[in-house]
Amino acid sequence: MSEYVVELKDATKRFPGVVALKNMSLSVKPGEILGLIGENGAGKSTLIKVLTGVHQADEGKICVNGEEQHFRNPNDSAAAGIACVYQELNIEKLLSVTDNIFINKWIRKKSGLLDYHAMHKQAKEVMASLGIDIDPAKAAGTLGMGVQQMIEIAKAILIDAKMIIMDEPTSSLGEKEVEQLMKICRKLRDRNISIVFVSHKLEELFELCDRVTVMRDGEHIWTKEIDQTDNDDLITAMVGRSMDKQFIKEFGQKGEATLMVENLKEGGVLFDVSFEAYAGQILGFAGLVGAGRTETMRAIFGADPIDSGKIYIHGKEVKINSPRQAIKNGIAFLTEDRKGQGLVLAQSVQMNLILANLSGFSDGPFLNQKKIEETGAANISALRIKTPSQLEVAGQLSGGNQQKVVIGKWINSDADIFIFDEPTRGIDVGAKVEVYNVMNSLVKAGKCVIMISSEMPEILGMSDRVVVMRSGSVMATMDRDSKHFNEEDIMKAAWGGKVDG
Amino acid sequence: MDKAKVKSKSNLMNRLGSLAALLVLCVILAFATPNFLTQSNIMNIFKQTSVNALISTGMLVCLITAGIDLSVGANAIFCTCIMGMLLQRGVTNPFLMILAGVLAGVLVGFINGTLLTRLDLPHPFVSTLGMKNVLWGMALVVVNSQIVSGFPAQVTWLGSATLPNRIPILGGFPVSFLLVIVIFAVMGVFLSKTSLGRSIYCVGGNAEAARLSGIRSANVLTFCYTLSGFMSALAAIVLIGRGGIANGANATQPYDTDAIAACIIGGASFNGGKGTMSGTLIGALIITVIRNGLQLLSVSTAVQNIVIGLVIILAVLIDVTREKMEAKARRLAAA
Secondary structure: OOOOOEEEEEEEEEEOOEEEEEEEEEEEOOOOEEEEEOOOOOOHHHHHHHHOOOOOOOEEEEEEOOEEEOOOOHHHHHHOOEEEEOOOOOOOOOOEHHHHHHOOOOOEOOOOOEOHHHHHHHHHHHHHHOOOOOOOOOEHHHOOHHHHHHHHHHHHHHOOOOEEEEEOOOOOOOHHHHHHHHHHHHHHHHOOOEEEEEOOOHHHHHHHOOEEEEEEOOEEEEEEEHHHOOHHHHHHHHHOOOOOOOOOOOOOOOOOOOEEEEEEEEOOOEEEEEEEEOOOOEEEEEEOOOOOHHHHHHHHOOOOOOOEEEEEEOOEEEOOOOHHHHHHOOEEEEOOOHHHHHOOOOOEHHHHHHHHHOHHHEEOOEEOHHHHHHHHHHHHHHOOOOOOOOOOEHHHOOHHHHHHHHHHHHHOOOOOEEEEEOOOOOOOHHHHHHHHHHHHHHHHOOOEEEEEOOOHHHHHHHOOEEEEEEOOEEEEEEEOOOOOOOHHHHHHHHOOOOOOO | OHHHHHHHHHHHHHHHHHHHHHHHHHHHHHHHOOOOOOHHHHHHHHHHHHHHHHHHHHHHHHHHOOOOOOOHHHHHHHHHHHHHHHHHOOOOOHHHHHHHHHHHHHHHHHHHHHHHHOOOOOOHHHHHHHHHHHHHHHHHHHOOOOOEEOOOHHHHHHHHOEOOOOOOOOOOOEHHHHHHHHHHHHHHHHHHHEHHHHHHHHHHHOHHHHHHOOOOHHHHHHHHHHHHHHHHHHHHHHHHHHHOEEOHHHHHOOHHHHHHHHHHHOOOOOOOOOOOHHHHHHHHHHHHHHHHHHHHOOOOHHHHHHHHHHHHHHHHHHHHHHHHHHHHHHHHHHO
């Protein structure tokens, strides 16, 4: 018998253009809670998917109780005793608790009909063993997030899981629910069920875990007993990454505070967010996924309603209730979700390029076809959009070229303030450089650029100033020439630590 | 530039395809029955197409937004009954009558749009289905379930008048189809050359992206359903002219499904973002020609319905197959 219940050895997983896992190893002892941390994009999600059989590793092997396993799909992984509670719960909200627990594992009577009597009884028992007393016939959607999570854990228990992976289980829970979850985790540990606990909250790891594994760029950095490490040690291990990308940052002339935001509030999402962005500068927004950066920008852009707060543009207070008003006030917003929110995929490149400024390309009610074609041709050559013609539908272009179309759309909108939300996500290196060049030329033209990015090298490489957010609040603001403008201090702020000075 | 050529060629093929289908259909029927290719029958076909073509215009605009308007037929009948009600009450001013009918249709469309955009009903299928039933009942209520006849000549003119017979070739051409041609020409320009027209396609393709680009998606959608209501009202005036009566019981006729069929045969899609006026006109003509030809051949209504049904399925099947082949060709070209 092996010392470990589940062992992943030297796993490598490649996707087109990226290596998501590089010789990654993870070893979980029976009956322990193992913390797993890493930055955004460190490869945690891929690791989980390899362990649960969603993805298959290109190299390496997985052993359960010392025996090598080949997971072709999630069913194989479940059969071997590995379960996962995903951050996005797999709960059928309209079905009962019992239905959710017994999906695909129905108990039948001799007649072949479902035996709800037996299933309700078992569901109630297993939920009770997790300290939750509920009527299992109730629709799952009517229960709180904490209870819904327990339903997922109950599913894992019912398949006799030896190891349960919990992917940021506390991100959607209130304080009391977190306490309850930790209690359950310890209970499961006592029943010799191992837990891999993925979290962005260091204090939770210290409170709950026995050991902790750090990963970075798809690699295993180290695994230590929890009392052998501390906050700074963990953060240093997470961030010490190589700067292998080239950033050709160009500097503009810092001008007025084009955009000032004061005490932006949105119930439960944003808490008194204030910052200013200057003309001729790139203001980077750093933080973990879900820190409220996109929400802040959507609120400024009028895409979501806010409860209170003031927005000043060129020193004048403005009221923005819709994206249309935001655009009229000179704001451009390049959304993170290109396909869902940026482009009309079934329409032509040409049409997408003028979408944010239809009135600017019309004479009265009629579109000015000549101006549209000239602008389209100019955009395509200036941004080097690779497309057979401006009449090609946007959906046919590659990711990088689609992104350039969205950028072109906003350049054509005559904005002063450009908000870029994860502008280089999912596009190739060549296209990335071109996106950086666009930002450079915007600040040189005296525009105000705001860039949300979860890639630290990008934040450090391109920003003149950085705002760090965490849980809907601004944690810190750093100038490029301040001594805190470095990866460690930014990460500290993003992870809720204090930045000295 | 090669791919662009392929693309525009395929668009052209699409339109030529349904036009060719219409012509082939006509040739076959011309051989099958000597009565098909006569002057009077051809004029008949235009007459019979008018109502469906007008209703299809509104339906197409809704389909482009990835929605649907199931209340079109009931709305048209409701408008005829509003006009009938005025007649029952002794109003004989044709101008007032037409105005009332048009206002009723537009109002119903506006309510449909408002239900969708301001009260956030999930899909217009549901709200317009509800509206269809409401209007069916209302149509009967406003005329006390009576059949109203005796409309003034100015009201029936649009649906009954034809060009004088002394005009060569076009003698007997229905005025109602002249209206159809004008409407389709105007709508064709509107959809392809104006910013509001293009916005309709963009909202249909991706409402959220359109909203975040500063297009008032909700207003655009409301406009589409209001326009559909207006088209139903125009169809109502033609209906009164053709039959001379207002009859609430007609609200159950398959106006809505015929309109959907015309749009789909003409290249529109339930997923939105697609469809043209010219395609829709050809679609509407194909449906009439099949009905008309089968009638001349003394085929029963039951069999006519079967044939129309199969044609709809075939049209969509061809469309889907063509798209798959195009996607495959693109993949091969990209590889």
